[in-house]
Amino acid sequence: xxxxxxxxxxxxxxxxxxxxxxxxxxxxxxxxxxxxxxxxxxxxxxxxxxxxxxxxxxxxxxxxxxxxxxxxxxxxxxxxxxxxxxxxxxxxxxxxxxxxxxxxxxxxxxxxxxxxxxxxxxxxxxxxxxxxxxxxxxxxxxxxxxxxxxxxxxxxxxxxxxxxxxxxxxxxxxxxxxxxxxxxxxxxxxxxxxxxxxxxxxxxxxxxxxxxxxxxxxxxxxxxxxxxxxxxxxxxxxxxxxxxxxxxxxxxxxxxxxxxxxxxxxxx
Amino acid sequence: xxxxxxxxxxxxxxxxxxxxxxxxxxxxxxxxxxxxxxxxxxxxxxxxxxxxxxxxxxxxxxxxxxxxxxxxxxxxxxxxxxxxxxxxxxxxxxxxxxxxxxxxxxxxxxxxxxxxxxxxxxxxxxxxxxxxxxxxxxxxxxxxxxxxxxxxxxxxxxxxxxxxxxxxxxxxxxxxxxxxxxxxxxxxxxxxxxxxxxxxxxxxxxxxxxxxxxxxxxxxxxxxxxxxxxxxxxxxxxxxxxxxxxxxxxxxxxxxxxxxxxxxxxxxxxxxxxxxxxxxxxxxxxxxxxxxxxxxxx
Numbered sequence: 001x002x003x004x005x006x007x008x009x010x011x012x013x014x015x016x017x018x019x020x021x022x023x024x025x026x027x028x029x030x031x032x033x034x035x036x037x038x039x040x041x042x043x044x045x046x047x048x049x050x051x052x053x054x055x056x057x058x059x060x061x062x063x064x065x066x067x068x069x070x071x072x073x074x075x076x077x078x079x080x081x082x083x084x085x086x087x088x089x090x091x092x093x094x095x096x097x098x099x100x101x102x103x104x105x106x107x108x109x110x111x112x113x114x115x116x117x118x119x120x121x122x123x124x125x126x127x128x129x130x131x132x133x134x135x136x137x138x139x140x141x142x143x144x145x146x147x148x149x150x151x152x153x154x155x156x157x158x159x160x161x162x163x164x165x166x167x168x169x170x171x172x173x174x175x176x177x178x179x180x181x182x183x184x185x186x187x188x189x190x191x192x193x194x195x196x197x198x199x200x201x202x203x204x205x206x207x208x209x210x211x212x213x214x215x216x217x218x219x220x221x222x223x224x225x226x227x228x229x230x231x232x233x234x235x236x237x238x239x240x241x242x243x244x245x246x247x248x249x250x251x252x253x254x255x256x257x258x259x260x261x262x263x264x265x266x267x268x
Numbered sequence: 269x270x271x272x273x274x275x276x277x278x279x280x281x282x283x284x285x286x287x288x289x290x291x292x293x294x295x296x297x298x299x300x301x302x303x304x305x306x307x308x309x310x311x312x313x314x315x316x317x318x319x320x321x322x323x324x325x326x327x328x329x330x331x332x333x334x335x336x337x338x339x340x341x342x343x344x345x346x347x348x349x350x351x352x353x354x355x356x357x358x359x360x361x362x363x364x365x366x367x368x369x370x371x372x373x374x375x376x377x378x379x380x381x382x383x384x385x386x387x388x389x390x391x392x393x394x395x396x397x398x399x400x401x402x403x404x405x406x407x408x409x410x411x412x413x414x415x416x417x418x419x420x421x422x423x424x425x426x427x428x429x430x431x432x433x434x435x436x437x438x439x440x441x442x443x444x445x446x447x448x449x450x451x452x453x454x455x456x457x458x459x460x461x462x463x464x465x466x467x468x469x470x471x472x473x474x475x476x477x478x479x480x481x482x483x484x485x486x487x488x489x490x491x492x493x494x495x496x497x498x499x500x501x502x503x504x505x506x507x508x509x510x511x512x513x514x515x516x517x518x519x520x521x522x523x524x525x526x527x528x529x530x531x532x533x534x535x536x537x538x539x540x541x542x543x544x545x546x547x548x549x550x551x552x553x554x555x556x557x558x559x560x561x562x563x564x565x566x
Contacts, residue, residue, distance in 0.1 A: 062446065088448035095442070103439035106432075113429070114436045118448045122429035170447070 008076040010178050010210040011038040016060055016070035018234075030056040031067065032234035038178070043204055043211045045221045047253070048231035054214045057231070058182050061212070063087040075177050089119025092171030094164065096183040101167025104156030108147055108166060111155050112136045115170035139169060143199055161192035165199045172203050179204065181213035185220070193217075197224065218250045230256070275531035279524065280404045286523035287411035288476070291469035292488050293495035293515030294418060298462035300496070301511060302426065304438040305360045307459055309349045310466040310492060312368030312375070313342045314485040317470025319378040322386055322480035331392040335471045342467020345371060346459035354452050368485075375482045383481045391475035407476075415516045418465065422512050434458045487540050494543050495519035497550045 016034040021027050031053050038044055048054050059065040061072060063084040072080045074090045095101045102111050113127040113136075133151065140148040145162050147153075155166060164184055171179060181200065185193035197220060204211050215221055221228055228245050230238035230253075238256070240248055292310050299307035317338035324334035345367055352363035376382065393400040393410065400406045425431045436444040437454045445451055474480040492515070499518020503510040526539055534542065 083450070084445040085448050085450045088446055091446070093446045100440065100442050103436055103443055105439040106435060110432060110435075114432050114444075114449075115447050117429050117433075120448070122433050122449070124425075124428045124430060126427055127429045127432040128427070 006040045008040070009037045009073070010040050010042065010075060011036070011061065011212070012071075012073040012076075013037075013057070013061070014071045014073070016057075016067045016072070018056055018060065018065060018067050022068075029234055031060065031070075034070070034235055036229070036236060038210060038212060041208060041210055042227055043209075043225040044213070044227045044229060045225035046212065046214045046229045046231060047216070047218070047221050048229075052231040053234040054231050055182060056234075058093075058180050058212070058214060061178070062091055062093055062180060090177040091180060092118070092174075092176035092178075093180040094167045094171050094182065094184040096186050098160040098163040098167070098187055101184075102155040102158075102163050102170065104154065107152045107154055108140070108158075109133055109136050109151040111166060111170055112139075112173060115173045118174045118176075120174075139173070140166075142202075143169075159192075160188050161196055164188065164192075164196045168196070168199055168203055172207055172209060175207055175209065177210065179209045179211040181211060183214050183216060186216060200224075218253050221253065222248060222250055271531050271533075275528050278527050278531070280408060282523050282527040283520065284404065284407045284411060284476075286520040287408070287415055287516075288469055288473055289488070289491060289523060290415050290495065290516040290519035291418065291465050291472075292492045293499065293519040294422070294512075295462040295466040295469070296489065296492040297496050297511070297515040298422075298465075299360070299459055301505075302435055302438050303455060303458045304441070305350075305353065305455055305459065306364075307346075307349055307360055307462065308364035308489055309346055309367045309459070309463050311364075311485045311489045312371030313345045313463045313466040314470040314473070314488050315375050315480070315482055316345055316371050316378075317342055317467030318474035318480035318484055319375040319384075319470075319482070320467070321471040321474050322384045323378050323380075325386055325389045325391070325475075326384065331390055331395045331475065335392050335468065335475075338467040338471035339464045340467075342470075343460040343464040345467070346461070346463025347456045349463070350456040350459040351452070354455060372482065379480060379482060382483070383479060385479045386474060387478050392472070393475060411472075419509075419512050419516060423509050426508055426512070487543075490540065490543050490547060491522065492519070494547050494550075495522045497547060498522050498525075501550075 013034055013036040016031050017029070018031040019027060019029050034053070034057065046054050046057070056065065060067050063079070063082055063086070067080065070080070071078055074087070079087050079090070103114065106114065109128055113132060116132065137148040137151055143165050145165060147158075147162060147166070155163060158166065168184070184200075185196050188196060201224065203209065213225065226245060227239070227241040228248065229236050292314060295310050299305050320338040320341045321334040324337055325331060349360070349363045349367045352358050352366055353360040358366070391401070396410070397406070400410055426435060433444070433449040433454050434457070436447065436449050437451055441451060444454070470484070473484065495518035496515050497518065498521050499514030499516065502517050502521065503514045505511045505514065526543070529542065530536060530539070
């Protein structure tokens with residue numbers, strides 16, 4: 001991927017509106033005129049209660065959902081109508097469910113080879129060769145999971161944490177313009193979640209990635225990222241960056257979330 | 269002992285039959301095991317391959333052209349099933365049944381009649397060598413080489429970037445698009461590939477037996493499934509090569525077993541019932557004895 005002018009936002013959402021079950025009694029506005037600009041190399045953490053629209057937003061960015069109206073721009077290019085597999089050239093994504101982020105019936109090295117051609121043409125060249133096998137092992141080695149010596153083990157045999165680290169590496173193997181992390185530690189025990197978050201930090205920092213991470217874990221929201229968004233009812237209600245983000249505490253967040261009405265959030 | 273002599277004498281003929289039908293078993297394995305999109309199209313694509321070859325041979329086409337045209341027709345039929353499945357959101361099994369049903373009419377149109385004889389026309393076998401047709405040994409060699417070539421070609425293909433994409437959509441249809449693999453293009457290509465092989469089998473069968481018949485696909489599917497199951501029991505599924513070899517090994521064994529059953533006095537018209545029960549029992553066995561509680565048998 002060619003480097004883009006650092007002044008062009010990595011992501012721009014403009015007037016995104018999505019209504020589920022439109023025209024039925026279950027009609028629900030999931031995203032309500034949502035606007036968001038994410039700058040290059042931002043690490044944005046998104047919090048919000050269930051149904052706030054976080055996952056819907058990620059699905060709109062990834063292309064799994066097409067908005068009823070509004071525009072999605074990646075690196076200045078309008079991708080609103082682009083299908084998931086076409087948009088994959090820009091986006092690496094890790095899902096909440098460790099089962100979803102890897103292909104269980106393929107080996108570790110096959111998973112990496114599959115991910116290694118994200119956004120590229122796939123031809124009749126052998127997917128694995130001595131060169132990329134060595135490279136994949138070198139990429140896995142620093143994460144201390146012992147996977148680099150078990151490259152031919154099926155991904156389905158790995159633990160949830162190992163799978164999430166593998167999924168992270170797959171999402172970032174070809175440097176994405178935007179890394180989407182959809183509560184990717186929510187299904188893990190705290191110790192494993194901590195390991196996966198360390199791996200996340202390492203990858204985002206070393207590869208200088210722009211990332212958007214959804215989490216329900218307030219401590220993660222404090223510890224990670226340079227910008228914090230709180231969503232509610234399909235909109236961004238709180239947007240902290242810089243010093244404000246650094247100063248915020250778990251208590252702050254819990255308080256603002258627990259009792260606060262929308263306007264209080266806005267005027268934080 | 270007469271019975272076993274009868275079976276023994278039929279072994280070479282049955283081997284040829286088993287090797288041809290091993291292509292169908294391969295074509296069934298690809299959707300079921302590689303793509304995880306179970307597909308029944310073979311039942312209609314097999315006679316389609318026969319019909320296309322018959323129609324082209326009778327108008328004087330070169331046998332190689334006729335055979336390749338059958339492969340291409342099969343490929344298109346497989347793609348049609350995939351597109352029905354993905355674009356009209358029809359379950360892949362139902363999409364296959366629709367394709368088979370529609371192909372019945374198409375096959376009759378192509379043949380112009382239910383049954384077309386091909387005696388006197390030069391076949392692919394004659395083109396390769398005039399010695400093949402009269403010699404069972406050479407037929408076994410021909411189909412044996414063909415089956416092994418197909419196994420090796422598939423083995424290679426599934427290890428390329430393209431093939432890994434095919435296995436990727438089978439292994440995780442949510443993940444593959446996120447990695448840039450188009451679900452529609454790859455499913456269509458994969459089912460097309462499988463049906464292309466079915467079309468080839470139909471073409472080769474018609475040229476060997478000297479006629480094409482719209483009814484010649486009936487029961488192919490269950491025989492193919494039985495072959496895949498038997499083959500996987502023998503070779504296992506531990507490696508890609510074992511998985512790809514399984515249908516061929518299974519088809520060879522299955523057709524010998526059914527020949528043995530017939531020699532032992534099984535009424536030929538009961539064979540489909542017995543095969544169906546065999547498939548059911550093998551699929552259901554792990555559930556019946558409680559070793560498996562989730563997922564589907566196949």
